[in-house]
Amino acid sequence: MEPMGKVLMINYEKCTGCRLCELVCSVMHEGVSNPSRSRIKIMKWESEGLYIPMSCQQCQDAPCIAVCPVKAISRDETLDFLKVDYDICIGCRACVSACPFGAMSFDVIAKKVIKCDLCDGEPQCVRFCEIEALEYVDADRVSVFKKKEAAQRLSLAQKEAAALQAEM
Amino acid sequence: MAIDTEKLSGAESLRKTRTYGKVRCHNPSCMGRLQPRSGDDHVKCPTCGMEYRLVWVRPDFPRIRGPVWDVNRRLAQEVLAKKAAKKEGK
Amino acid sequence: MALNRKIAYIDLSTGKVETKPIPLEVRKKFLGGRGLDAYLLFNHTEKGIDPLGPKNTLMVSAGILTATCASATARTHIMAKSPLTDLLGSANMGGFFAPELAWAGFHHLVIKGKAEKPIYLWIHNGEIELRDASQLWGKTTTETQWAIREELGDEDIKSAVIGPAGENLVRIANVMTGIKNAAGRSGMGAVMGSKNLKAIAVRGTMDIKIAYPLEALEYNKRFIDQIVSAKVNQTQGTLGTPFIWGATNSWGGIRTRNFQYNQCEYADDIEPERIDEICTETMGPYHMTGCFGCQVHCRAQYRIPSGPYAGKYDEGPEYTSQGAFGGEPDCKNAVTVLTGNHLVDQWGMDNLETGSLISWAMELSEEGILTSKDIDGLDLRFGNDEALLEMIRRIAFREGWLGDTLAEGGIRAAEKIGKDSFEYLIQVKGMSNLHSDERATPALALGIATGSRGSDHLRSRPAIDLYHLPEEVLRKIYSNPVPYDGPLSSEHTSYVGKPWQVLWQELCYMGVDCLGICKYHTTFLGATLPNFEDWAKVIYYNTGLEITPTDIWTVAERCYNIERLFNLREGLTRDDPKKGDTLNHRYFDEPCRRGAPDVIGSKIDRKKFKKMIDEYYEHHGWDENGVPREETLKRLGLDKEPSHLL
Numbered sequence: 001m002e003p004m005g006k007v008l009m010i011n012y013e014k015c016t017g018c019r020l021c022e023l024v025c026s027v028m029h030e031g032v033s034n035p036s037r038s039r040i041k042i043m044k045w046e047s048e049g050l051y052i053p054m055s056c057q058q059c060q061d062a063p064c065i066a067v068c069p070v071k072a073i074s075r076d077e078t079l080d081f082l083k084v085d086y087d088i089c090i091g092c093r094a095c096v097s098a099c100p101f102g103a104m105s106f107d108v109i110a111k112k113v114i115k116c117d118l119c120d121g122e123p124q125c126v127r128f129c130e131i132e133a134l135e136y137v138d139a140d141r142v143s144v145f146k147k148k149e150a151a152q153r154l155s156l157a158q159k160e161a162a163a164l165q166a167e168m
Numbered sequence: 169m170a171i172d173t174e175k176l177s178g179a180e181s182l183r184k185t186r187t188y189g190k191v192r193c194h195n196p197s198c199m200g201r202l203q204p205r206s207g208d209d210h211v212k213c214p215t216c217g218m219e220y221r222l223v224w225v226r227p228d229f230p231r232i233r234g235p236v237w238d239v240n241r242r243l244a245q246e247v248l249a250k251k252a253a254k255k256e257g258k
Numbered sequence: 259m260a261l262n263r264k265i266a267y268i269d270l271s272t273g274k275v276e277t278k279p280i281p282l283e284v285r286k287k288f289l290g291g292r293g294l295d296a297y298l299l300f301n302h303t304e305k306g307i308d309p310l311g312p313k314n315t316l317m318v319s320a321g322i323l324t325a326t327c328a329s330a331t332a333r334t335h336i337m338a339k340s341p342l343t344d345l346l347g348s349a350n351m352g353g354f355f356a357p358e359l360a361w362a363g364f365h366h367l368v369i370k371g372k373a374e375k376p377i378y379l380w381i382h383n384g385e386i387e388l389r390d391a392s393q394l395w396g397k398t399t400t401e402t403q404w405a406i407r408e409e410l411g412d413e414d415i416k417s418a419v420i421g422p423a424g425e426n427l428v429r430i431a432n433v434m435t436g437i438k439n440a441a442g443r444s445g446m447g448a449v450m451g452s453k454n455l456k457a458i459a460v461r462g463t464m465d466i467k468i469a470y471p472l473e474a475l476e477y478n479k480r481f482i483d484q485i486v487s488a489k490v491n492q493t494q495g496t497l498g499t500p501f502i503w504g505a506t507n508s509w510g511g512i513r514t515r516n517f518q519y520n521q522c523e524y525a526d527d528i529e530p531e532r533i534d535e536i537c538t539e540t541m542g543p544y545h546m547t548g549c550f551g552c553q554v555h556c557r558a559q560y561r562i563p564s565g566p567y568a569g570k571y572d573e574g575p576e577y578t579s580q581g582a583f584g585g586e587p588d589c590k591n592a593v594t595v596l597t598g599n600h601l602v603d604q605w606g607m608d609n610l611e612t613g614s615l616i617s618w619a620m621e622l623s624e625e626g627i628l629t630s631k632d633i634d635g636l637d638l639r640f641g642n643d644e645a646l647l648e649m650i651r652r653i654a655f656r657e658g659w660l661g662d663t664l665a666e667g668g669i670r671a672a673e674k675i676g677k678d679s680f681e682y683l684i685q686v687k688g689m690s691n692l693h694s695d696e697r698a699t700p701a702l703a704l705g706i707a708t709g710s711r712g713s714d715h716l717r718s719r720p721a722i723d724l725y726h727l728p729e730e731v732l733r734k735i736y737s738n739p740v741p742y743d744g745p746l747s748s749e750h751t752s753y754v755g756k757p758w759q760v761l762w763q764e765l766c767y768m769g770v771d772c773l774g775i776c777k778y779h780t781t782f783l784g785a786t787l788p789n790f791e792d793w794a795k796v797i798y799y800n801t802g803l804e805i806t807p808t809d810i811w812t813v814a815e816r817c818y819n820i821e822r823l824f825n826l827r828e829g830l831t832r833d834d835p836k837k838g839d840t841l842n843h844r845y846f847d848e849p850c851r852r853g854a855p856d857v858i859g860s861k862i863d864r865k866k867f868k869k870m871i872d873e874y875y876e877h878h879g880w881d882e883n884g885v886p887r888e889e890t891l892k893r894l895g896l897d898k899e900p901s902h903l904l
Contacts, residue, residue, distance in 0.1 A: 016555040018548040019354070020329075024475060027327045031471040034361060036463035044413075044439065047400065049541060049559040049571060111463065128479065130486050130553040169804040174475075177791035178738050179781065180484055185731060186786065188489075192726060194509040195854040196698065196751050199726040218854065220508065223531050225493050231501070233531055235508045237524050240854070244510075247855035 007139045008116065008123060010053050010108025015023035016134035017042055017051030021125035021134060028124045029117075037107050040125050040134075041117040054133060055125075056103040056116040058082055064104055065117075080139070081118045089113065107146070188228050193218055194235075204230050212217055260467040261285060261322075261801045263365045265904060266386055268379065270453055271312060271371030280365065285803065287895065289671075289810075290322035290365060292348065292771035293817030294904075295337040298368055299346070300824050301900040309341035309445075310427060310452040312372035318359075318458060319367065321774015325466045326359035326800035327474040329482045330552035330776045332356060334418065334441065335705065340711070341452070342429045342445040342611075342667040343688035345825045345837060347404075348711045349432065349446045352549035353439030355460065356774060358416040362462030362548040369453065378406065378417075378457040385465055391456040395425060399434040401728050406459045410416045417459040420502045421606025423654040424451040429667040430611035430653070434603065436574040438557070439549070442608040444689060444711050445667070469802030486553050490785040495546060499577040500530035502783075505724075506694060510853015512585045513693045515640050516614075516621040517684050517844050520695035521852035527592050529583040531576065534546040536563055536592055547573065547716060554778055562596050568647055575599035575609075581693025582613020587646050594643040598650060605654035614690035615664045615671070616649045618683055627677045631773050634658035669836055680835075685840050686713030687830070697850050698860040699724065701756035704870050708760065708839045710821040716777060718764035722785045735781060736762050739790045739807035751856065753866045757874035765814035769793060772817065816894040819878075819886050823899060832871070832884045839871055839884060 010168065012138070019042055022035035030037050040055040058081045065073045072088035073095065091112055095104045104112075107114045118136075126136045137145075191234035193213040194201040202220075204211040206227055212219045235241075259282075267276045279345040280294075288294040295317040298562045307313040317337040324331045332696050334356040340347030359365070363384035393409075394402050399421040409417050416435060423431035426445030431447030432440045450456070468474050485491055495502045506512055507529075510521040526532065537545040540561035548555035562570045575583075575595050583598030584590060602609045616638075622628040623638040634652075638660075652661025663671045672680040684691045689712025696703035701723045702715075709717035722735075732746045736759055746755035763781070766789055770780045773793060783787045788796075790807035797803055797810075822830075830837050841862065849861045872882065879890030891897040 013542070013544045015544075016546055016548045018550060018552050018555065020551045020553065023327060023551050024478075027468055027475050029469050030465075032467055033325050033327055033465065034465045034467040036361075037465075047404065049437075049545075049547065049573070051547070076582060108463065124475065125780075128482070129552075130482070131555065169798055171795055171798065177788070177795075178734055179786055179788050179792060182731065182734065182786045183484075183487065186489065194446070194505060196509065196749070196856040198856070216855065223504075225315050225464055225496055229489070231504060232508055233492060233504050234526070240508075241523070241852075243854050244853060244858045251859055 005139050006136050008055055008118065008126065009059060009135045009137050009141060009145070010055070011133050011135070012052040013040065013115050014131050015051045015053055016131060016133070017044055020128050021053060024124040028119055029114070034109070037109060037114065039105070039114055041105075054101060054103060056082065057101055063098040063100060067094045067098040069094060079118055079121055082115065083117055084113060084115060086112060100106045189230065191220070191222070191232050193229055194220070194232065210236065259802050260469040261803055262467070263360075264363060264367040265368065266364050267368045267370070268386060270369065270377070270388070270455060272375040273388055277364070277386075278904070280904065285322065286805070287813065288817055289772035289813050290335070291319050291324075291774045292335045292337065292350065293768060293813060294366060294772070295319050295335050295348070296346075296817050296820045296824065298366070298904060299337050299339070300820050301584070301797060301902055301904070302368060302370070303339055305827050307339060309339040309344060309347065309813040310448060312453070314339050316446070316449050316453065316455075317366065318369065320351060320356035320365045321772060323796065323800055324365065325357035326470065327468050327478050328775065328796045328800055329478055329485060330554070330779055331774050332549035332552060332772070333774045333776060334435070335361070335774070335816045336433055336441040336446045337774065338446060338449045339828065340444040341427075341448045343837075345687055345828050345830060346711050346821050347444040347446055347449065348821075349443045350440035350716070350771060351433070351435060351439045351441040352776060353416070353435040353495060354550045355416045355418050355435040355439075357550050358462055359460045360466055361464050362460045362464070363464050367458070369455065372452065372456040376454050376456050378455065378459060381458065381460045385460055392522055394456045396422060397604045398422065400437060400604065403435075404715060406457060407800070410459065410463055415459050415461045419456045419457040420447040421604060421654075422452045423607040424448055424655070425456070426594065426656050427451050427671070428653060428656065428665040430604055430608045430615070432608050434606050437571070438599070438603045438876075440603070441609070443714065447606050452745060454576055460730045468800055470799045477795055481792065481796060482553055484786070484788055484792070485779050488786055490784040491554045491778060494778060495554055497530040497534050498556050498558045498574070499548070500533055500575065500580050500697065502577045503528075503530050503580055507585070508854075510698065510850060510857040512581060513691070513695045513696050515583050515588050516617040516682065517842070517848070518621070519696075519852050520697065520850045520857070522585040522588065522590065523852065525584065525590040527590055528580055528595050529579075529795060530636055532592055533560075533580075533595070534558065536596065539563065549776065554776075556778060560596060562600060563593060563689070566592050566596055567597050567600055570600055572596070572600040572603055574603075578610045578692065579613070581705045582609045583646060586613050586617035586639040586693045589643045589646055591643055592642075594646065597647060600834040601647065601650045601654075606772050607650070607654055611667070611690050612650055612653060614684065615653070616902070618668070619664060620647070622675065622679050622681050625682070627679050627682075627868070628660070628675065630646070632675070633660045636660075643721040671724055681777065681843065684844070686841065687711075689713045694710060695850065697845055697862055698853065698857040699750050700753045700862060700867070700870065701750065701759055703841060703845060703862050703867070704760045704874060705755055705763065707841050707871070708764075708874060710818065710825060716876070717767060718760045719781050719782070720756070720759040720763045722781065723756070723759060725785065727785060731785065735785060739811050742815055753863070753870055757870050758877055759876060761877045764818060765811055766790070768814040768818050769810055772813065773797070812894070816896060819891065819894055819896055820899070822880070822884075822886060823896070826885060830884070841867075
């Protein structure tokens with residue numbers, strides 16, 4: 001069987017907005033601290049207390065691959081992520097415009113496009129996220145976790161409904 | 169500068185002294201270790217009689233939420249009265 | 259090297275801006291953050307200046323580790339001569355401002371003079387611009403921040419701002435960033451207000467170089483494990499700082515009704531677990547948030563559940579708000595605590611100082627020292643939640659005679675109120691005490707009495723003294739990095755060895771403040787958290803600076819002595835009840851009326867306290883008046899100050 005690959009799973013409800021993921025991402029990839037060069041970024045609505053980490057979804061039918069005029073983006077066979085071949089890339093930023101998640105960024109210092117490469121299979125953002133807002137899981141597990149959470153909510157709701165009925 | 173990464177710092181080496189599952193009685197001269205049963209919402213100090221309401225940060229990690237007001241208040245007042253009587257007796 | 263960073267001098271009177279690199283020699287002597295600020299303050303202010311005049315100098319800084327690959331390097335330090343105490347003004351805040359300042363190209367700002375009209379500073383990738391702030395004047399702290407983002411069209415801008423209280427030169431006004439991060443103490447907001455400086459907005463996309471990136475990353479993981487594995491931090495991550503209330507109120511260490519009691523009885527509605535319930539109800543199960551790069555996430559999110567401000571979003575409340583708007587005024591309602599916290603956050607005032615001063619006024623009112631005429635008809639009795647909230651507003655906007663009077667801070671207010679109002683004021687060096695009661699804990703009492711910015715729990719509090727740690731554990735902590743073979747006692751009611759613990763904690767907190775990391779990441783509430791030894795590694799991996807734990811200790815000593823020199827220059831004398839290393843007489847005269855059996859009846863022993871102070875001075879190398887001896891200054895290289903290295 002072909003490897004199904006692992007994916008970065010984001011549980012945005014858990015995110016505390018600390019941005020340690022942005023910091024360690026830039027240190028890992030660029031050897032410097034600079035969140036503007038991070039592959040992951042937390043979007044914030046501070047007046048509401050809402051924080052949502054955004055990163056590459058490694059799309060199956062990826063707009064960035066489709067739009068690249070020099071075919072610099074391809075799927076990595078072992079880790080199943082989209083990688084940029086910088087020897088081919090011409091830095092035209094077509095992929096930046098095409099990405100529906102804004103996950104393809106442009107590093108203004110290195111003058112190149114940047115995106116999540118899963119740190120060769122050990123994503124540092126996941127490693128440092130103690131609260132597990134970020135997890136690195138087998139691709140088929142994501143929906144199972146969601147199913148389980150939803151099922152638990154359903155079960156709780158049913159119990160509450162039963163309790164209410166008993167009171168009536 | 170060579171850093172010995174194997175060597176633990178003083179603070180790191182103190183980690184082994186950590187105890188879970190216990191709380192300390194809040195009476196300064198007592199400070200006895202109390203070990204409530206998991207999930208209990210009250211604990212009584214067998215040494216000094218103070219009683220506390222508990223919360224559980226995790227199933228293995230209790231903390232004192234606060235005193236059982238009526239009990240601890242009475243104990244404190246009794247001690248104070250004894251101290252006062254002793255002073256007068258001098 | 260990686261430590262190539264800049265300082266900017268900004269003259270608001272002339273609009274002139276000058277930038278310089280910070281020399282390595284200065285880094286080695288003062289590291290950064292609070293320590294370097296103290297050096298700059300001593301060098302850039304003259305003796306006896308008016309803190310609210312153009313000659314006061316405002317320092318805003320990041321620590322030496324800020325924005326590096328170390329944990330929770332979020333702290334901003336702010337320093338100036340204090341308009342509240344007329345001594346050292348010094349305040350520290352978390353959030354996201356300091357790292358953004360670093361990415362914008364600066365680690366230290368020295369702000370002088372006074373702008374003609376309201377302005378704000380815009381600091382962006384090495385550029386500094388003075389911009390008109392007339393449209394921001396009058397806005398609350400969050401309104402100001404959002405308006406700046408809109409004006410400059412960048413949502414990632416972080417700002418340190420003042421609210422209406424700072425504009426109104428309220429001497430307890432703070433500087434704020436984000437929703438609730440506050441450089442609260444010693445009136446730094448009033449200094450900004452006096453300079454017509456509404457805000458400092460920063461945004462940066464510049465690199466902060468890391469000396470050994472992969473090693474720094476690995477060590478950071480170990481450092482974080484050490485931090486998050488501590489029981490205190492696991493509790494803080496669940497309940498926030500209010501968790502401290504449980505134990506403290508249980509044994510009798512919470513100031514209630516100003517200073518009449520040491521326990522807030524039957525206050526179940528303001529217990530941390532109750533506040534946590536409200537946070538869960540209003541913000542869901544994942545309602546904890548944190549500062550930059552921190553995995554402790556001690557800050558709760560909430561919406562006020564009911565009352566006139568129902569639905570308003572805020573963060574906290576911290577332990578300080580619980581005491582300031584709960585215990586001290588004896589208002590035992592969670593909604594009041596949450597509302598009070600929101601009001602001071604919005605208007606930009608120190609929660610601790612606000613609650614303490616109002617509780618003091620409540621006692622003065624009870625004693626008949628303040629009459630109903632003085633308080634403009636307000637029913638200012640203990641337990642009156644509405645009067646408390648109204649009084650917060652009157653202070654922020656200087657409304658009514660009492661509002662305007664309390665806005666002057668405790669000592670000036672006592673002078674205006676007269677009679678024996680000063681006797682009831684719970685302060686050290688003009689700064690109100692935290693809502694904690696230290697009559698049963700001599701080490702904590704000594705800590706607040708000697709704090710360099712006045713009464714304070716974040717300068718030298720040996721809080722782990724309360725854990726009854728075995729003597730060998732205490733010795734392991736307190737005889738490192740410099741040897742100490744004097745006595746130590748596990749009993750927190752004892753006076754033995756406490757002066758050394760206070761000095762050790764003082765230098766430990768100076769250390770974190772120079773590094774720019776949070777005190778919950780060091781030996782403050784937990785005994786197993788990192789300190790000097792661990793810092794030497796984290797500094798090396800991140801900045802390349804080779805420094806030993808003992809060197810860091812010496813830097814901290816040097817910086818603490820500079821703060822002392824500043825205070826002495828501005829009139830500190832040992833026994834001065836307004837400017838000395840003293841406590842309110844009630845600590846010595848009134849025994850605790852509540853608490854655990856071994857707390858009730860306790861008070862501080864005057865003679866033993868005096869002996870502790872003597873011992874503390876001796877450990878510091880200060881004479882019996884608390885003045886650093888010449889050999890001490892020589893040893894620390896401070897015998898020729900001011901030396902104007904920067």
